[in-house]
Amino acid sequence: MAKEQNYLDILADLQKKQFKPIYYLMGEEPYFIDVIANYIENNVLTEAEKGFNLTVVYGTDTDISDIVNTAKRYPMMSDYQVVIVREAQSVKSIDELVYYLRKPLTSTILVFCHKHGVLDRRKKLAAEIQKIGVLFDSKRLRDYQLPQFIENYLKQKSIDIDSKASAMMAEYVGADLNRMVSELDKLIITLPKGQNRITPTQIELNIGISKDFNNFELLDAIINKNVVKANRIIKYFAENPKSNPLVMTLSTLFGFFSNLMLVYYSPVQTEQGIAAHLGLRLSWQARDYLRAKSKYTGTEVLQIIDDIRYCDARSKGVENSSVSDGELLRELIYKILH
Known part of the structure; x- marks a missing residue:
């Protein structure tokens, strides 16, 4: 074929x-x-x-x-x-x-x-x-394919993008490609004369996404078990719930830990092997999974997935009538990190 x-x-x-x-x-x-x-x-x-x-x-x-x-x-x-x-x-x-x-x-x-x-x-x-x-x-793109789409789109316009900036856009906009292209075109217009690289700082100034307080940085803190950084981010999320809805954070965490569970069954435990096992286009995208695997056991990952599901159910009113989204996230992150 x-x-x-x-x-x-x-x-x-x-x-x-x-x-x-x-x-x-x-x-x-x-x-x-x-x-x-x-x-x-x-x-x-x-x-x-x-x-x-x-x-x-x-x-x-x-x-x-x-x-x-x-x-x-x-x-x-x-x-x-x-x-x-x-x-x-x-x-x-x-x-x-x-x-x-x-x-x-x-x-x-x-x-x-x-x-x-x-x-x-x-x-x-x-x-x-x-x-x-x-x-x-x-076909609709999966979340892990969005950074590559962003890079390809900008490359056609002779524009480069920082990998963190690409991840921020993927997280913020999601898989709505028409909206993604519209936001990228806005960023291109705002580039200073002579600059052909989009950075996290430019995204923060022109799109309104914090380069330090976002799901990408929260996930990085969790992967590295950086308790101080994680708590700083979830405090910011609690104070800015409209800009950082819990459902998006839970989706990011669930997607990552679900893939991490699959990593334990990868026959080749290298960047290339894990990328192939998960269907990632670029091998470097597997680095976070290798780092997380060294920090979390398979049993812990299963429990984390269960905790994320429970948090999602409580955010929708199951066994919860008064706890805010900010408190729910704080509880979840505490369970993950401890």
């Missing part, structure tokens, strides 16, 4: 003008679908060519026969015509597209944007698309 392309692979081919007759863009993450479709819409044709050769339709307003008839037209005064079908998940009888794909017009670039769902890969349509074009599954 051929390696599935990611959105950067597809964009790289498009930039080389290596066009396919069909791009079926589907999945739960709308950001990647929009990036690819917008690149095709904005870059394949010149402004003069777009008037006759660019067609954008919506699945709710058209049907497969109209789409195919449009795709069969020849371009006017251009090498290509581009047909983009947005909201493709609403196109009825889409399986009939198979007949067009068996002999597509190579001068037509047909793009389907199917958000919040996927084609059934067992059907003939998926197989036909893969034979001659691109069938792209736009």
